[in-house]
């Protein structure tokens with residue numbers, strides 16, 4: 283039976299009049315998502331980057347949760363690629379790590395994806411290769427019926443770190459091969475700063491050049507790469523995305539840090555927000571004016587715009603550096619003043635203070651762990667040989683509760699991401715909390731974070747640092763199900 287005939291038969295008589303017309307429920311045709319090259323303007327210079335465009339011509343996808351994930355990925359690039367659905371929990375065969383297990387898509391090849399959407403939330407999609415550096419990444423927003431019924435304006439803030447140098451060159455520079463363009467300090471100062479003569483008491487953690495001190499007084503490395511620009515919705519503050527909002531209206535900011543190796547602190551400026559979700563998962567709402575956001579993390583912030591109107595920059599401050607990017611929320615007729623791309627002060631260094639205060643709205647069920655694993659995070663800037671240790675123990679059976687303590691003995695912070703699952707942060711430096719449910723957690727230098735995972739999605743799942751160059755240099759492991 284042809285689809286049209288089937289639909290007509292199914293909708294015959296009074297039933298057709300009573301039910302809303304929903305062709306997607308009987309014979310869904312997939313939404314087309316195209317990976318292609320495109321051109322953007324970065325500080326007055328044309329740049330050829332990748333992009334992922336949905337059926338409406340906009341970047342990425344905005345999906346209704348109940349319709350499920352029903353997408354045809356088309357590779358319109360002249361090279362192979364594959365896309366990871368970051369924050370979703372697809373069956374293992376539909377995850378996007380090349381050959382784990384699905385192969386890359388060849389040029390002009392397409393592939394259909396279909397699975398139920400377990401939760402609504404702010405997620406994203408990206409290539410699990412160096413192509414991510416060239417913006418093969420986009421928002422992936424899942425909206426529940428409840429979300430769609432709210433009287434609020436949704437605004438996406440999609441962050442990225444941009445370089446005119448190819449990622450292969452950036453990586454080679456970090457490994458010591460070449461002094462690639464865009465990097466000026468990959469081998470300077472890191473791990474070698476002296477604390478002698480410093481006044482630790484009165485020290486401003488964000489004011490030091492190149493790094494900062496952890497609590498034991500050791501030097502931490504912050505940024506591996508000096509980028510040419512920091513983008514918010516593909517733009518810099520020289521020509522920012524100005525989004526029209528209503529006086530007194532409610533805005534739901536969906537913030538995505540899609541930078542490959544840059545952490546930010548989101549600064550709401552004069553506005554007050556309520557943080558309602560992290561990594562797409564609801565938390566007990568928390569009043570915020572600033573939100574730390576490491577690589578791959580997301581944050582949903584509700585903002586009630588002032589009744590008087592005006593123009594309000596939402597800024598992303600680069601960690602430990604003066605660079606910043608952002609968007610402007612502006613009411614009709616408001617004068618939009620230019621915001622400089624560099625601040626007077628360096629952006630804050632991310633720690634776990636904020637994370638410690640987060641509480642999941644729907645925590646994992648109370649139960650003891652069936653398996654407890656300790657993973658070390660190791661490596662250094664000198665050799666650029668990042669790795670995870672103790673990974674042989676990353677095994678689980680379906681139905682088990684796994685607890686993993688991520689123990690960072692290196693001088694850099696690592697944003698750790700597990701595919702195919704959400705986990706709950708259950709301890710920070712050994713102190714138990716009922717923390718946020720997430721898919722990416724920051725483990726700062728010389729600190730530990732314990733996560734709990736319910737093993738409910740069999741397969742072989744990537745578990746890695748979301749700093750692209752750490753991952754590419756070896757900081758990646760797999761959680762494997764036994765008897766799967």
Ligand SMILES: [Cu+2]
Nearest residue numbers: 696747749752
């Ligand atoms: Cu890392």
